[in-house]
Amino acid sequence: MQTETKTRMDQLTSPAGHPVTILRFEGDIASTSKEAVLGIYQSLPKATAKIILLDFTKVDYINSSGIALVIQMLIEAANGGQKVYAYGLSPHFIKVFTMVGITKYAGLFPDQNAAMAAL
């Protein structure tokens, strides 16, 4: 009943010349998304993937279990010296992410262009 999370990965260089790893999520982000969210993130080489950008543009549904997975990613990123940013959240989920405090640890942008311009 939950739409499986699909994740694609892209490597881009920001206008400032920094390598940015974009994780593009699609579908639902819920308790069944561990491999698609954390698993994919954990497969990134920590030595070189220092800037992670999460694309939520095609995410239909996030529940608190999915938010917990994002927080787990932020924990590992903090320990690994990585910076995490995100874009593509609906106004509602920007509010939810702000409520739970994720915005203290992951900057949010309205779209990819805004994110890349700032990185």
Added chain:
Amino acid sequence: MIMHKSANVEVRLPSRLGYEKVAMSTAASVAKLMGFREDRIEDLKTAVAEACINAIEHGNRLNEGLSVGVMLCAGEDSLEVKVIDDGKGLKGLPPRPDIDKKILGEEDPRGMGMFLIQALVDEAEWVAGGNGKSSYVRLVIRLDSPTE
């Protein structure tokens, strides 16, 4: 669907994760008919989702032999949603989640469902069933809420 002064809608969900979406859609449809703004409808959907997930996971312990009841009562200026499971109910409300503690590993990353419910609706009440089951959470959103 014609909206009279009060209208009741009931849904029964299997205790399987994912089926909270049925309750979300139903609550959203009723709220839309009542004239709630889109942002309040999104708040309600998330609150109903979290309430159903708690009922499925914790109340009914993912036992597919049990169902979760969702009862919506649309009044003149408020919508009440009750989510009923066969669990014993809560022993107490968990503390407010602390993102800093979670990042430091001092708090479980999970456990934000009840906090979101309370933050997103005008009233949230958890009631333990008297006979050790039929516990429910009651959510209310009001049309004349300051955010409406």
